[in-house]
Amino acid sequence: MAKRTEIGTLGEFGLIRHLTEKITLKNPGTLKGVGDDAAVLDYKEKQVLVTTDLLLEGIHFDLTYVPLKHLGYKSAVVNFSDIYAMNGYPKQITVSLGLSKRFSVEDLEELYSGLQLACEVYGVDLVGGDTSASLTGLTISITCLGEAGKGEIVYRSGAKETDLIYVSGDLGAAYMGLQLLEREKRLFNGESDFTPDFGGKEYLLERQLKPEARKDIIEMLAANHIKPTAMIDISDGLSSELLHISRESNVGCHVYEERIPIDFQTASMAEQFNMNLITTAMNGGEDYELLFTVPLTDHDKISALKGIKVIGHITKPELGNYLVGRDGGEVELKAQGWNSLASE
Amino acid sequence: MAKRTEIGTLGEFGLIRHLTEKITLKNPGTLKGVGDDAAVLDYKEKQVLVTTDLLLEGIHFDLTYVPLKHLGYKSAVVNFSDIYAMNGYPKQITVSLGLSKRFSVEDLEELYSGLQLACEVYGVDLVGGDTSASLTGLTISITCLGEAGKGEIVYRSGAKETDLIYVSGDLGAAYMGLQLLEREKRLFNGESDFTPDFGGKEYLLERQLKPEARKDIIEMLAANHIKPTAMIDISDGLSSELLHISRESNVGCHVYEERIPIDFQTASMAEQFNMNLITTAMNGGEDYELLFTVPLTDHDKISALKGIKVIGHITKPELGNYLVGRDGGEVELKAQGWNSLASE
Numbered sequence: 001m002a003k004r005t006e007i008g009t010l011g012e013f014g015l016i017r018h019l020t021e022k023i024t025l026k027n028p029g030t031l032k033g034v035g036d037d038a039a040v041l042d043y044k045e046k047q048v049l050v051t052t053d054l055l056l057e058g059i060h061f062d063l064t065y066v067p068l069k070h071l072g073y074k075s076a077v078v079n080f081s082d083i084y085a086m087n088g089y090p091k092q093i094t095v096s097l098g099l100s101k102r103f104s105v106e107d108l109e110e111l112y113s114g115l116q117l118a119c120e121v122y123g124v125d126l127v128g129g130d131t132s133a134s135l136t137g138l139t140i141s142i143t144c145l146g147e148a149g150k151g152e153i154v155y156r157s158g159a160k161e162t163d164l165i166y167v168s169g170d171l172g173a174a175y176m177g178l179q180l181l182e183r184e185k186r187l188f189n190g191e192s193d194f195t196p197d198f199g200g201k202e203y204l205l206e207r208q209l210k211p212e213a214r215k216d217i218i219e220m221l222a223a224n225h226i227k228p229t230a231m232i233d234i235s236d237g238l239s240s241e242l243l244h245i246s247r248e249s250n251v252g253c254h255v256y257e258e259r260i261p262i263d264f265q266t267a268s269m270a271e272q273f274n275m276n277l278i279t280t281a282m283n284g285g286e287d288y289e290l291l292f293t294v295p296l297t298d299h300d301k302i303s304a305l306k307g308i309k310v311i312g313h314i315t316k317p318e319l320g321n322y323l324v325g326r327d328g329g330e331v332e333l334k335a336q337g338w339n340s341l342a343s344e
Numbered sequence: 345m346a347k348r349t350e351i352g353t354l355g356e357f358g359l360i361r362h363l364t365e366k367i368t369l370k371n372p373g374t375l376k377g378v379g380d381d382a383a384v385l386d387y388k389e390k391q392v393l394v395t396t397d398l399l400l401e402g403i404h405f406d407l408t409y410v411p412l413k414h415l416g417y418k419s420a421v422v423n424f425s426d427i428y429a430m431n432g433y434p435k436q437i438t439v440s441l442g443l444s445k446r447f448s449v450e451d452l453e454e455l456y457s458g459l460q461l462a463c464e465v466y467g468v469d470l471v472g473g474d475t476s477a478s479l480t481g482l483t484i485s486i487t488c489l490g491e492a493g494k495g496e497i498v499y500r501s502g503a504k505e506t507d508l509i510y511v512s513g514d515l516g517a518a519y520m521g522l523q524l525l526e527r528e529k530r531l532f533n534g535e536s537d538f539t540p541d542f543g544g545k546e547y548l549l550e551r552q553l554k555p556e557a558r559k560d561i562i563e564m565l566a567a568n569h570i571k572p573t574a575m576i577d578i579s580d581g582l583s584s585e586l587l588h589i590s591r592e593s594n595v596g597c598h599v600y601e602e603r604i605p606i607d608f609q610t611a612s613m614a615e616q617f618n619m620n621l622i623t624t625a626m627n628g629g630e631d632y633e634l635l636f637t638v639p640l641t642d643h644d645k646i647s648a649l650k651g652i653k654v655i656g657h658i659t660k661p662e663l664g665n666y667l668v669g670r671d672g673g674e675v676e677l678k679a680q681g682w683n684s685l686a687s688e
Contacts, residue, residue, distance in 0.1 A: 054440035096398035141485035
């Protein structure tokens, strides 16, 4: 049986010290990390980006099938993704945890090992946080700070008529991974000698359980001197993010069904589940790909780059926001996003 | 009856827009607040301070007697206090909320009105956050960013032997306010036509429900060209904070019972409750006063200032950390702090 050390044996300060003592700071701009009333950072002439995410057990994650290390990794990465979506680079995170007695010190070490792995991979320092008792499930609140040079930041609001719309990677896989995990959980609950059937679906699981933020895309665009006019990361689904760009930029958009990038495993799983593939790709969420717009004149430069696909173009606002089907029919885009608080 | 609008009628993005649309940005360094993947800030040549606090219903607050507006105000102020404790000035906060359906839009307006009032009073911008469904109680996670000039920052680690130890305001009142509220809650639960008896105890309630951060002390020290060698805010109780300074500065300390500042209402209430007054003042917590050390040579300058009291002095580390009683007896300081996760 795994070793189990009760959190109470360390106390609040002991626990924080235990979890953070091995942390080394990587960025020269991080002057002081954990251990005072506040962390101290030096951004010199760079601008500071700040984003935050709150993850609650039972709403954003299910510990029945999400390993704590993966949860730590993903919690950090989704915040990095928001910073890349501004065309910036994440530099520091703070991590606050609400913990019930159900969690042991070893559990928290697992969670922290995932957080620290993400920090290593993306060159980010963990500089602070708060640890508290919780009467209920696990609560994770992460704030990420990042930097961007003046004039480098890309907002949602800069898209212009005739700009082309691009998306990185492929869409819908994380959502299909979630469906798969949920199905296996239901099956598992019915049988005692159950072995989950994940063969050939590794990509879907990885997209759901261990997503990556597209640092590589930001670096590639910079290396090729392409600055998007507008950018956002795809966390709530492509439809929802397109509507954010249209709203903030006061434009409309047309995207084309046949251009939406979808992985073979996503398509195959949608068929097995008898789900509409394009709906999955448009509204699935948690892809953490980048959606951005670029002037027509940059298309030649960008079309030579790997891992980026043009999916449509920006229009005048009065033309609305539409998905054009393979048959030429148009369907208006609707925001899906988060409905957990809607009255059922 | 109060108007009740269900949160679900607005949806996630509608709710965030509704709560944040009236927010105006005050600081020239806040370039972009709510509404993109990240907020954008310019700190120019200043250094960036960052601190975060997680507040959970049932652990950190009890909505039976804490009005939501006060809760919003206090949630912001406790973060500002951490920035002042670095000798810096808070400039921006992000606010993440986990909400169950029990809360209405009007409830959140109350909470936000408290947050915004605190921001106005202290000159801070609310620049972002996250709003999520929660399966359980209210979760509030706040991150605060602040600024300080290079060379102005005061850490916990700078205290030197023979430095004098100072504390602002008075101690123990917030804790007595909490005892009072808890008592009235117990009484209330027994009687239906109950009127709480708070006469003459307004100061205790205010210290518990609507604490202030000591911006005025930081400004006064700066105006008088006094830079503390070490500083911390008193959130977990004087004993606990003294031990932090001793540990981080590798020193010891002696503080004197007769020097600990205590308000008359605190003393009177402790007597009524038959509680040890000095224990209350040393371990009560939530005072949000500043504890700091200053070289002996600055004592003449500082003794002319109002609202600050010398309570003891820094020693060699091997002399330990002691409270010297009125009778000259010495009691070793023990960390109290947070024990909610300790096994009972």
